[in-house]
Amino acid sequence: MKIRLLNSNELQQAADLSDLVFGKPGQPSMGKSFPALFHPGVSHSYGAFTDEGELVAFMGLAPDVVRIGEARLNVFSIGSVCTHPDFRGQNLASTLLAECMDHARRSGASLVFVSGGRSLYRRAGCYDFGRVHYAMLDRSSAAALLQPDTDEWSISPMRPEDTFGISAILSGASPAYEQGPAQLLTLLGSSAIADITMMRQETLTARKDGAIAAFLAAAVPTAPESSTSGEPAKAVEWGGHPQAVARLLAEMLQRHRIQRLEVPVPWQEQALLKLLQQAGAAVQSGPNSGTVWIADAHSLLTQCSPLLKWQSFIRIDEAGGRSYTVTNKGQELVLDDSGLLSLLFDPESPHLAEAPEDFCTIPLPYLSGLHYI
Incomplete structure (x- = not known):
């Protein structure tokens, strides 16, 4: 099995596979409904191919920029994740997810939004977010x-x-x-x-x-x-x-x-x-629709910096892996990815008490609007 980026001329195969897995009688093709994934162009999506070149699993990945005041967040969205029924049980979705996450990091993304919250994503570090x-x-x-x-x-x-x-x-x-x-x-x-x-x-x-x-x-x-x-x-x-x-x-x-x-x-x-x-x-x-994964914490804090007057109150603990120390008035609080996402994007976060008084929760758009994939 080969895991790789899709070429533009293979996107119709991806749409056909998505229709096979998700389609209902009378429903328009996924190729029509999700142009960011299936219309010809430079693809960011990944697939699993047999040695004969048949696409048997697909994970759609589309880039966007979210504007929040003066901040610009480079983000990806994952959707239309599907595996042909004859090829399930081979961990293809997990392998595709790892490839998409690596692609997001290499591209300079800060966040990856996922149009789902099943265990596949939560095991990989995706969390609920926002309000x-x-x-x-x-x-x-x-x-x-x-x-x-x-x-x-x-x-x-x-x-x-x-x-x-x-x-x-x-x-x-x-x-x-x-x-x-x-x-x-x-x-x-x-x-x-x-x-x-x-x-x-x-x-x-x-x-x-x-x-x-x-x-x-x-x-x-x-x-x-x-x-x-x-x-x-x-x-x-x-x-x-x-x-x-x-x-x-x-x-x-x-x-x-x-x-x-x-x-x-x-x-x-x-x-x-x-x-x-x-x-x-x-x-x-x-919470907002779907889940989110932090592609790169440094990129996230840098891209959010116009909104974080006191950016230095959050420190990335390099030695400890994906952990962060919030310091305010001499008090320290250690957060994981879930805690950092809560602090930054949830106005009801229990961690807001540890932030500077003039810190403002960062708003995000609703994820199941026109840009949903």
């Missing part, structure tokens, strides 16, 4: 968001002419993935979340004084008041003025006769969360 509030909007809370009924926002389906306006909203957001208008259109067109949940993607915009103030992309059931997968409709990506976003969420539910709309609100979006709570939406909190 997201999952709000469930129903017809009652949507009606509350629409009151008082004013004409402040003009709501309409997205048109191609809206591309630059939506791109400008995303470019001004923080945290956010760096992307241009062309990538935005590719991701909107691929509709990954809608495809894997057997729904359809709809995008609405809100205008004020003729300018786009907000947008919302959501996965909605293909038939009114039902979902083939049994899941609620899902808000996939949004941006702009919080009140306009709240109006778009309510409009999306009512226009498509949806019973429930799940809205994953990252902890830093407090204004939107407050509007949803005031409207009566049920809210549960949990």
Whole structure:
């Protein structure tokens, strides 16, 4: 068995294997849903090949840059991990994961996001991270968001002419993935979340004084008041003025006769969360989507340095392996990878008491949005 990077002309094999393993009747091909992994180009993904050249296991790996204020984090995402049924039980996924992690380190990445949390990843040092509030909007809370009924926002389906306006909203957001208008259109067109949940993607915009103030992309059931997968409709990506976003969420539910709309609100979006709570939406909190692995601690702290005024309060203990000493006011606390991720990215971390008083938790985008793989 040969483990290596995929060539561009082998990506269709990878899409076919993913369809074989994950595909459901009527579901679009994974090749359409995940262009970052399967469209022709320079591939970062790894595969296991037989001596005859047949791809029998695949691990998708895609690079991105996450912008957080003045900081730029070089990250990878892992997804579409699959093995042909005839070749399971040979530890191919573990071998591919080790190759992907080495690739991430060599590339200068600080973090690797994984679209899963099974034991394969946790044994390799992947952990839960961050904090997201999952709000469930129903017809009652949507009606509350629409009151008082004013004409402040003009709501309409997205048109191609809206591309630059939506791109400008995303470019001004923080945290956010760096992307241009062309990538935005590719991701909107691929509709990954809608495809894997057997729904359809709809995008609405809100205008004020003729300018786009907000947008919302959501996965909605293909038939009114039902979902083939049994899941609620899902808000996939949004941006702009919080009140306009709240109006778009309510409009999306009512226009498509949806019973429930799940809205994953990252902890830093407090204004939107407050509007949803005031409207009566049920809210549960949990970690961000998937898990994360620290590719290189030095790179992570360096890339986060614009956000860490007192970067020196975290010391990497070279001799001790993946351990870190937090020093504040003469007190020391030793953390492992899980603890460091908690301190940096979770506003409810128990370790915040050991950080300087002016340390601010670093926000991250929700990982199961348009950039999900």
